[in-house]
Amino acid sequence: MKPFNNKTPFSCKLLTQWLVLLMFASFSVQVNAQEHLVASQAQYEQALKHLQPGDKIILKNGIWQDFEIDFIAKGNAEAPIELTAQTKGKVILSGQSNLTLAGEYLTVSGLVFKHGFTPSKEVISFKKTDTQVANHSRVTEMVIDNYNNPDRQVPDNWIGLYGQHNRLDHNHFTAKRNAGVTLAVRLEGEHNQQNQHRIDHNYFGPRPILGSNGGETIRIGTSHHSLSDSLTVVENNFFDRCDGEVEIISVKSGKNRIQNNLFYQSRGTLTLRHGNGNIIDSNVFLGNGIDHTGGIRIINRDQIVTNNYLEGLTGTRFGSGLTIMNGVPNSPLNRYHQVVNANINHNSFINLEHIELAAGSDSERSAPPQDSTLTQNLFINSTAPFSVHDDINGLTFTDNLSNISLNKINPIIAKGLNSQQVPLARAANGLLYPSDTALTHYGATPKLTPTLKQHTGVSWYPKSELSVAFQSGNIITVSSEEGELGTAVQSAQPGDILLLKDGHYNVSNILAITKPLTFKALNKHQAIISFKRPSLFEIQNNGNLQLDGLRITGINSPNASGNSVVRTSSTGMLTNYRFEMFNSIVEQLKTHHQFHFFDSGNRAFADEINISHNLFSHISGDLFRLDKETDDKGIYNAEYLTLSHNQFEHIQGSVASVYRGGKDESTFGPHVSIKHNQFHDVAMGKQNSPAALLKLHGVQVSQIDHNSFSDSAAIVVEHTVGEPKTNITNNKLINSALPQVSELVTTGQHTANINNNKVQTR
Structure with missing residues (x-):
């Protein structure tokens, strides 16, 4: 048989026949595709048994309690199999629910996880078993909101990405409070490596301070597999006050691309913790002067950091605006590999409090950076932000622009800084650039388009604040009549002010604080509060407490061990809390035992305790x-x-x-x-x-x-x-x-x- 070519007789006819057959095959799939509207878990399981490419399972609107969804099927590129909601946002998975995908060409959309926590290690997992994973699959327009184990130190991950060629996009993830990574890309086994996942246009909402390790928002790989390549792309996402721990994104694998994301007032850094050959390109970091806001931390070989914009970052040490680490000679996988051949170019570093070079230098981390260059970056600051912790001869500064005086700057840095006055102006994209257009080739390009919050996540779910401000609600006037204060606490709404009239308040029951509340005296020190229980206030989940102008005495409290005016829940707390007290008097906390003022329980965490202009007198504890x-x-x-x-x-x-x-x-x-x-x-x-x-x-x-x-x-x-x-x-x-x-x-x-x-x- 002669080989097929353009001169073969009837070749056009044969090609036309093939195209017609393909068209009819595609049309046949569309005609035969079925939609299954299901109203129960049993109906879902029945529909799952008969799925064909192009089919769709639709969950009926409502609350689905304790639903562990196994979505295991095989679609194809032309006809994926879909799982979705009858109305996006109206299907709520609560209690002990989760989602597992395994197979090929699957799409899940429109579901909301809230009011519960996963019974497994992940809320959404792209695998059923170590060998049953999802490939070429997509999770889009999903919401996970405050879906946390009630014990803050019991870890789980919200999303586990396994397999290859999967996409996670336009999702809304907010209020991850317990230990564990919000999103983990896993590389165990070759079928999970070189995965080419795409993570894009997601809204990573506020993640409160965890107060321990294990609070990353994204982790790509682990130290054990860090010399493997992941090829994951993380782009066009918005990181909104992701404060869990020092690493916002922890890259622990090779050849990933992190590009065009916006980090807004997030404490911590994008950290190249393990793995080589990663590219950090066109990201925007806006700290707005918030404590511990950081930028990029560089470790390992062949990292490229280019065209990023960083402004108003206050972080220091490992959380600074730019950190280039020292390494450990012959480092094991889980420690610090030496920085070699880093290329840091065309970045804008504007008003950063700290840039740390050879950071972490000590008797173990004794290998300084080598063969690395910093070129055509823009450094704008009122004072020199550079801190040098070891030999930086391995860093070459060339043709960088700065307004910083070269006096007292390390000569290696000064040699590569073109120091002059550099007036700046904000461009239409909201970022600062040199007013002189002849200088705009320094730093990030004016063509940079920051990813905006409203362009990420879903359109049908609000991007709400996690907590309500003190004194943002109504004023409720309370008298000292017996029981009135307790009733007011129960009926108050978050942010309300309980305004206490003059008088003696003898509180019979512990006041449970389950929302942000302010107790304020109408006249300073004329609302006098005593209490008959071991504590006056107990801060519980979602509670924040502010006291102003009160006079608190322990004269009516029981003569018992462990008394305290304020305590946190004895069973621990998932939510972080705030406690403030101003202009108040605390006195006569005296028993035969120690009588304390504020006693935190185990597994409780305060974002802030602020005590100002108060008198504490005669206290035994x-x-x-x-x-x-x-x-x-x-x-x-x-x-x-x-x-x-x-x-x-x-x-x-x-x-x-x-x-x-x-x-x-x-x-x-x-x-x-x-x-x-x-x-x-x-x-x-x-x-x-x-x-x-x-x-x-x-x-x-x-x-x-x-x-x-x-x-x-x-x-x-x-x-x-x-x-x-x-x-x-x-x-x-x-x-x-x-x-x-x-x-x-x-x-x-x-x-x-x-x-x-x-x-x-x-």
């Missing part, structure tokens, strides 16, 4: 007990503790005990700020052992300044991992013990800054 996470896994009870302009007198216990144990470095806190307070006769009680006015273990940032201490015990600080910053300055110590600082991990003298304190003895 501790004031702030934030020391319950003693399993030494890097977990802690509060991100920020701020005490300012308060007066503390005759306190037998400690003012604050804050504990963060373990060796993990994936978090930023705790932070403790103690400023402009007066302490007299504090922490000298016999039951306060060891005697310490403040007990700070593993706190990352401590600012203790402009306070007055008289007749009081010592400040005790124990440094552990990371690079803790402790400043004890400008204080008065009158007949009080000197601060005690110790290093529990590193050797040598402590690193605390203890200066300009005035010490007096009587």
